[in-house]
Amino acid sequence: MSxxxxxxxxxxxxxxxxxxxxxxxxxxSQVKVLRALATSGDxxxxxxxxxxxxxxxxxxxxxxxxxxxxxRDGVIRKLDPNPHFIKSRxxxxxxxxxxxxxxxxxxxLKYPLIRTGARGEGKFRKATWAEAxxxxxxxxxxxxxxxxxxxxxxxxxxxTYQDHFFNQLAECFGSPNTVRHPTLCxxxxxxxFSATFGTNPTPDVLNADYIIMSGANRSEALIxxxxxxxxxxxxGRRKVIYLDPRFTKTAAKADKWxxxxxxxxxxxxxxxxxxxxxxxxxxxxxxQNNTVGFDKLLPHVASYTPEWAQDECEIAxxxxxxxxxxxxxxAPKAVYYQGRRSSFASNDTQMRRAMAILNAIVxxxxxxxxxxxxxxxxxxxHDYLAPWYDDVPERIDAGSVAFLxxxxxxxPVVQERVLAADPYPVKGMMIYKQNVLSxxxxxxxxLKMMDQMDFICCIDITMSDAAWYSDVVLPEATYxxxxxxxxxxxxxxxxxxxxxxxxxxxxxxxxxxxxMQELATRLGEEIAETFDFTMDEYIxxxxxxxxxxxTDLKEKGVYFERTEPNYGSTLxxxxxxxxxxxxxxxxxxxxxxxxxxxxxxxxxxxxxxxYRLIVGRHAFFTHGTTANNAYLHEIMPENTLWLHSAxxxxxxxxxxxTVKVRSSVGEETLNLEVTDKIRPDCVYMAHGFxxxxxxxxxxxGKGGCDAxxxxxxxxxxxxxxxxxxxxxxxxxx
Amino acid sequence: MxxxxxxxxxxxxxxxxxxxxxxxxxxxxxVPLGTDNYRNWVGPEPLRGTYPNLGQTFTPSQCQHxxxxxxxxxxxxxxxxxxxxxxxxxxxxxxxxxxxxxxxxPYDARYYNEEIEAVDKCTFCSQRIYGENGQLPxxxxxxxxxxxxxxxxxxxxxxxxxxxxKHPSRVLKPAQGTKPNLYYLI
Numbered sequence: 001m002s003x004x005x006x007x008x009x010x011x012x013x014x015x016x017x018x019x020x021x022x023x024x025x026x027x028x029s030q031v032k033v034l035r036a037l038a039t040s041g042d043x044x045x046x047x048x049x050x051x052x053x054x055x056x057x058x059x060x061x062x063x064x065x066x067x068x069x070x071x072r073d074g075v076i077r078k079l080d081p082n083p084h085f086i087k088s089r090x091x092x093x094x095x096x097x098x099x100x101x102x103x104x105x106x107x108x109l110k111y112p113l114i115r116t117g118a119r120g121e122g123k124f125r126k127a128t129w130a131e132a133x134x135x136x137x138x139x140x141x142x143x144x145x146x147x148x149x150x151x152x153x154x155x156x157x158x159x160t161y162q163d164h165f166f167n168q169l170a171e172c173f174g175s176p177n178t179v180r181h182p183t184l185c186x187x188x189x190x191x192x193f194s195a196t197f198g199t200n201p202t203p204d205v206l207n208a209d210y211i212i213m214s215g216a217n218r219s220e221a222l223i224x225x226x227x228x229x230x231x232x233x234x235x236g237r238r239k240v241i242y243l244d245p246r247f248t249k250t251a252a253k254a255d256k257w258x259x260x261x262x263x264x265x266x267x268x269x270x271x272x273x274x275x276x277x278x279x280x281x282x283x284x285x286x287x288q289n290n291t292v293g294f295d296k297l298l299p300h301v302a303s304y305t306p307e308w309a310q311d312e313c314e315i316a317x318x319x320x321x322x323x324x325x326x327x328x329x330x331a332p333k334a335v336y337y338q339g340r341r342s343s344f345a346s347n348d349t350q351m352r353r354a355m356a357i358l359n360a361i362v363x364x365x366x367x368x369x370x371x372x373x374x375x376x377x378x379x380x381x382h383d384y385l386a387p388w389y390d391d392v393p394e395r396i397d398a399g400s401v402a403f404l405x406x407x408x409x410x411x412p413v414v415q416e417r418v419l420a421a422d423p424y425p426v427k428g429m430m431i432y433k434q435n436v437l438s439x440x441x442x443x444x445x446x447l448k449m450m451d452q453m454d455f456i457c458c459i460d461i462t463m464s465d466a467a468w469y470s471d472v473v474l475p476e477a478t479y480x481x482x483x484x485x486x487x488x489x490x491x492x493x494x495x496x497x498x499x500x501x502x503x504x505x506x507x508x509x510x511x512x513x514x515x516m517q518e519l520a521t522r523l524g525e526e527i528a529e530t531f532d533f534t535m536d537e538y539i540x541x542x543x544x545x546x547x548x549x550x551t552d553l554k555e556k557g558v559y560f561e562r563t564e565p566n567y568g569s570t571l572x573x574x575x576x577x578x579x580x581x582x583x584x585x586x587x588x589x590x591x592x593x594x595x596x597x598x599x600x601x602x603x604x605x606x607x608x609x610x611y612r613l614i615v616g617r618h619a620f621f622t623h624g625t626t627a628n629n630a631y632l633h634e635i636m637p638e639n640t641l642w643l644h645s646a647x648x649x650x651x652x653x654x655x656x657x658t659v660k661v662r663s664s665v666g667e668e669t670l671n672l673e674v675t676d677k678i679r680p681d682c683v684y685m686a687h688g689f690x691x692x693x694x695x696x697x698x699x700x701g702k703g704g705c706d707a708x709x710x711x712x713x714x715x716x717x718x719x720x721x722x723x724x725x726x727x728x729x730x731x732x733x
Numbered sequence: 734m735x736x737x738x739x740x741x742x743x744x745x746x747x748x749x750x751x752x753x754x755x756x757x758x759x760x761x762x763x764v765p766l767g768t769d770n771y772r773n774w775v776g777p778e779p780l781r782g783t784y785p786n787l788g789q790t791f792t793p794s795q796c797q798h799x800x801x802x803x804x805x806x807x808x809x810x811x812x813x814x815x816x817x818x819x820x821x822x823x824x825x826x827x828x829x830x831x832x833x834x835x836x837x838x839p840y841d842a843r844y845y846n847e848e849i850e851a852v853d854k855c856t857f858c859s860q861r862i863y864g865e866n867g868q869l870p871x872x873x874x875x876x877x878x879x880x881x882x883x884x885x886x887x888x889x890x891x892x893x894x895x896x897x898x899k900h901p902s903r904v905l906k907p908a909q910g911t912k913p914n915l916y917y918l919i
Contacts, residue, residue: 090874227749227878249789257785676784676787
């Protein structure tokens, strides 16, 4: 152990700790601590009785809602919402209900597979776990020897609660090249709001009287509890203003829908700020005491008048003025809702900054109905000592954007640099349930990136496109068959959750932890040592300072310490910004050479005959993962291309006709849906179709793939992909 | 003991057409896969207005558990019957699959279930509401925005009775004289 402590402390870990000595002392005793805490094995002892109800959490999307699995005769018959689960207000959506068909899916991966044909040909043979794992370990070691350990990249999903183990293996293997979903999703949001508030706050949707949503389609892109709270009962004085190039189901529920020109939201926000500051609709004392840089905001927004914005966003100046006044009037119980996905445009971080500043100047920070700081449930982390390797270079995307997440990286940059072997080759790929061919923009480029790999291994539950192009495919147990560790779901009302197996893992599928432990054993003693625990030990260690968490999880499937947000807990205290206050002007950005106040950039003009491709969620699928589910497939059997009726008439295209959609990077064929629910200058298609894998039998050959059309563009501040900057043409097929 | 008069009150203003109710129903009641097989549905109403002034509502529906059910009247074998608590249901082994009831239903609330070889329809999830734990029907329980409220109209203190006392409501196709027990708040 001392050898490890002296020499093998991971560089990344070292950087993250304030005191090396303290850290090693804690970490060194970790395994023993875990052992000592092991109890009677009550966690790992499985599963439901033959007829039973099991508390667990949903694994169909990011929300992790509380579920009761009803098991009869050893079969999961029904998934019911957990009435105690306050975060989701005791509900379960279509996907949550369809979870049964994840387990009993004829398309499930049943045993380890080793590729026998060419990549993408779909020829695999059944292998034993031992053979498959040996092959993975051998390839990882070969690549590490030849190209350094940075030569293997690790792409991970989120929310299985076992993704921590996958990322632990990546770190202990010694690769800095880990990528996760944030730069395909919300990293600009996190960056823009954190630069302002020191955190990415949560809007208090339940108590807000005035909500403006732009691009956050909450009635379809479900987020709990916001999607539910937005429809507060008929007694509410709630007003919802919704901006979106599409008339979504959220638009149908909103008091007012503005079909904003895509990519111009910042103009709308800056004009709102202009109205509020020029008309003095703010609290001067509040701003003086709680913010920095308000004086610089006044001249900055002077030219951003509603009349100016009208030309940019195609929303009438009077409407902008009206919304701004109503917003300020309703404040502080008014929120400009930032949504979650911020992969719209390459200036998205600055757009989110503008949103944050607008919220800040009406004083809605940490008050009822405003923007709330997040909290978590304290769990004792499993610390480990990652081995140290010499000569491992820094991340392949290092230095590419202003604020790169060290663990998540930037997917678009990684894709481009791996393909160019710049500055070094990456020849191995470990994938954990992230369907990279469906989610990363420019699928052809992702395919090329995969083509140049010496080895690809994918862990999944179905033959996703990523699995289809892998050399070794390992079947994971589904979320209803696993014991997962405890996870704190942060928010104004944080909860702790876990998963218990409702039934035993079907076929030869195994939980991620088991797969990681088996791989670790094959990769060497020092890596294996960090995995020297059972799930039982791990969970008891998580709750060693608060055993009540585990008691509550077993008794009611959820643990929480309060049912209402703790309003005002940060007021008068230092925020996690450089100044300790809300930063309207960001010195930190200025120091990095970035605009310290958000500067508007007009989106590219759309030439005649072209349309802006926009993407967006609906309530039935989660990214590229659930379209093949039998129940959900029934609801949406294939996607269509939305085109406005006037635009269709002009182009001579008709409803139902098969069309080709062409961008600079790809072409997809799908059926046209002529509708007035979209601006005439945009087209939209749902995500999750146009798959490559014949192992997804319900959807193979159906619809088109948006990732095949979207060009690689990203925000230079956060590294977030910009998915609404691709222009396409539409022609008859 | 006094019989119940089960009913559902719906507030469609809350419906976001997320289809949680339809999937919950299918899993709970073993409704076979396929879009022709359903006990409930959500109807997106046609788009109103012209761009950019658009509006749309979503109407979830199902068997209305009519107090004057045409399906019962036309059934030649007495397979369709009404329980004392007002649940219109099909006795599987009596059903000969003539589908007369499907034609008679003005709400299109019935389908032919090939697996059980009988017409099938909503039973208010009787297995749940009369079960040990007295659960709500699956569609009612799972609904994210709680569009549906289920209860007993014979109990003046039930949520359904209170809602109907407080708010105006309508039923579907009242001219058919079917006396539905699904009430839509106006």
